[in-house]
Amino acid sequence: MENLILCHPRASSGQDPNQAIIVKCEVPQTIPNDHVLLEVDRFGFSTNNMTYQALGEALHFRYFEFHHAPEAEGASSKTHGVTPVWGFGTIIKSTHPKVHTGERVYGYFAPARYLLLSVSPDVNKYAFFVPRPHLPPDRRPYNQITRCAADPLYDPSPTAEDLTMLYRPLFWTSFWCEDWLNSSNYKGGSTHILISSASSKTAFCLAYLIRRRNSLQGSPTRRVIGLTSTKNLAFTKSLGLYDHTFDYVSFDTSLGNLPRGHWIYVDVAGNDALNARVRDHFRACGDSELATCIALGLTNISASTIEPSSASWGSDSDVSQGIDPKLEHFFMPEWLSIRKQQLSVSAIAQMQKEAWTMLMSDCGTWSVTLRRIYGPDQVKAAYEEIVRRGLVPEDAFVWSLWGETREYGLKVKL
Structure with missing residues (x-):
């Protein structure tokens, strides 16, 4: 063979x-x-x-x-x-x-x-x-x-298998990030979560999970705002998962029109220049506080833009041009190991089954x-x-x- x-x-x-x-x-x-x-x-x-x-x-x-x-x-x-x-x-x-x-x-x-x-x-x-x-x-x-x-999550139909391959790896990163932000009330919690690379599956699955929790709690506890490129703006809005969606060109002005509050920025793009603009916006905006910037992905890098053996998730001592040292870094396996000490295996399995079942039901409406x-x-x-x-x-x-x-x-x- x-x-x-x-x-x-x-x-x-x-x-x-x-x-x-x-x-x-x-x-x-x-x-x-x-x-x-x-x-x-x-x-x-x-x-x-x-x-x-x-x-x-x-x-x-x-x-x-x-x-x-x-x-x-x-x-x-x-x-x-x-x-x-x-x-x-x-x-x-x-x-x-x-x-x-x-x-x-x-x-x-x-x-x-x-x-x-x-x-x-x-x-x-x-x-x-x-x-x-x-x-x-x-x-x-x-x-x-x-x-x-x-x-318990397996469906043998070809379409279900395809959806599993496309969403399951990314979805669990988003799922456990949302769980981390919510269960820990991280940095005192937030009223707004700003997400870059909002058209990516990791980003819009995170937005989906935040909105889902808002719905389960019966109140819009957190507003979700997406940042994306101009060419992806229409697609991102069509998902219906963000309270507001702005492009990278004009988001500085657009964010200033939103209600003030306690913000967390989740960076999925891995773009240092964008991250600097986000921080500068909040430094100049006295009524809103940017509690933290969290790195969840690196959608804007390629093999040609990062030096081999130079990137380190969660360490400021080994950074390349693709990773911003001012960001906190979320790495799903590390948080999952903590949750396994806090929750039973059956409780985690039930959480995941409920979330996955809802995703499979809802994702068919996405473009x-x-x-x-x-x-x-x-x-x-x-x-x-x-x-x-x-x-x-x-x-x-x-x-x-x-x-x-x-x-x-x-x-x-x-």
Whole structure:
């Protein structure tokens, strides 16, 4: 069997990191004990994955160390990295006694046709884990492979799987950030939450969750204001998730017309110049207080705008041009580990199930179009198109390196 893997040059290799290649290699016919061989069916691709790629060699993130590039013609683990993706697959071989051939699974995969994974001893009904002792313990959520048969959030329909790949990774970052802001009454709470890159899924899922809590509490406890580019303004307003939406050009004046209060700024864009303008606005506005600036994402960086091994989430000592040292940094696994000490596993599971069920019910009203791309040549071309023109918020991608018997290029209005 031949495997295909989507790889990117490491910035440290001196090659253009945006020149993706499809690497061919052999699939092992025999696999070691306590391993599984997956057939990766399809996977989501979004701005989140571009961030993984850009931070592939950064010391704190090390996204290229989850899956290693093969030693094959045109690539090696020294010159190339594999950008992780969230996807669905089926186990076609297993040498672990508690994990079985034929199981449908969801996890943090490589963009490949086949994926060989080691399985740690802590297998349970709901998941098994990939041992990665070279990575920090708080990366454990990324090492979890969900067993779909026992997953309370799983819906086997193709559209539901597509929505899971597109929203689930980003949604939980937004979910736990909103939980952190609310449950801790962080910085004394807030009357307004300002969110940059408001057209991105991470940002508008956060807005959705804040408004949902307002609705459950029966009062608009917090107003949500989105900042976005002029070209994305119409799309962002069409979502209906923000109380106000302003473009980056004129937001200074527009914010001044809103009621005064206690503000928290959540930066999803990762744009230092924008962040400086936001801070300057509130310094000049005596009646409103900016309690804190929180970094939740880096939608405006690419692999060519960040130095490898220089970014650090939550540290001011190692910062690159893509990360503002004046921001506080929210990293979901760290907060989740705290909540696991405060809440029972069943309580967390119930919180997540309720939120996910509501999202699946509500997201169909959002103006997002699903683009399914199948086949290695088509996936490579789709990636190159993204590099040329950027990701537009109206598009949601699901890719597969299988193309022979699967539909190609289908667009579906979600």
